[in-house]
């Protein structure tokens with residue numbers, strides 16, 4: 001009974017949404033888009049108390065809507081990086097994919113990359129993007145390519161290669177992955193020995209090394225906008241603090257190596273061991289320096305921006321606030337906050353919708369009073385009444401969010 005009432009309420013949400021009918025599926029035909037001539041829903045219904053701060057200036061809907069600053073995001077031909085991140089399931093992929101489509105429709109050859117081990121870019125574009133290579137996305141005016149990096153699978157392949165043909169297999173595999181640099185740096189550390197207990201964060205190292213590949217290789221030089229659909233908050237922060245993580249991992253690697261060395265060769269001269277360790281340390285230090293270069297790039301306000309995506313719930317807002325604080329601590333530029341899946345005011349007597357929206361308004365109020373989040377440009381994205389899949393739907397969402 002309870003279940004039935006939720007289902008009927010959900011249907012009610014769909015029917016009562018002010019943007020209902022904007023996206024409609026016709027069986028056996030492509031997605032039809034009927035773009036609204038003018039958005040008619042207002043940010044607040046009479047039944048919900050508006051947030052205490054002047055919310056309208058940041059509203060996506062209604063007459064007082066303010067742009068997300070897309071003009072600034074799209075201007076200039078110098079390469080720019082956008083990383084979208086936040087709590088799991090809030091709509092990071094949809095927002096990242098819609099931004100990539102928008103860039104590609106506004107003159108930028110664009111690459112969208114997923115570093116989330118649980119990829120959903122393929123689902124979002126309704127296209128198979130797996131395989132770890134660049135895949136062209138059909139539809140936008142300018143080239144749009146997508147890349148899903150699967151760090152866990154890569155590690156598995158790495159392990160297999162090592163088991164099959166020892167050191168050279170590892171080297172070949174790493175070269176193929178664009179990781180030759182890491183192989184060179186770590187070569188003397190006998191990576192095969194470490195595979196049974198890979199240092200924590202190897203996944204992130206693989207992902208970041210792909211980023212380094214973008215920066216250096218000719219193949220990627222055409223892209224003037226690179227959009228990252230990042231893994232949920234925890235992973236993102238580890239990725240951003242990679243040089244620190246490497247410091248810790250380097251320590252672990254050297255300790256492990258020391259253990260192996262003392263167990264297998266008790267008679268080695270102390271001098272010889274020290275020398276090898278010193279070489280290894282030097283090489284790892286070089287690797288760390290390269291990672292620092294990447295870290296600096298991600299902290300470069302001219303070329304990089306981290307966009308936090310959230311939904312209007314207290315839990316998601318709390319996590320976003322912590323993420324914003326951590327990013328600030330890491331000196332990563334953050335300007336925009338997307339609040340996704342906002343319900344329009346209920347135009348019916350649906351109690352569920354009214355309650356839900358009231359809750360959402362409270363969460364928006366918390367954002368506006370949050371010391372970490374209140375200074376960000378808040379972009380509101382409505383909950384739309386169909387799943388956002390495929391380029392036309394992403395274009396539609398992008399035209400709402402990125403103005």
Ligand SMILES: Nc1ncnc2c1ncn2[C@@H]1O[C@H](COP(=O)(O)OP(=O)(O)OP(=O)(O)O)[C@@H](O)[C@H]1O
Nearest residue numbers: 088089090091092093094120341382383384387388
């Ligand atoms: N504004 C919206 N209106 C309606 N549905 C939405 C909206 N934004 C996202 N969705 C839907 O919510 C689901 C989750 O979205 P998405 O995959 O973009 O989230 P995510 O944060 O990337 O998730 P994950 O952390 O699992 O990767 C998808 O089915 C997507 O179509």
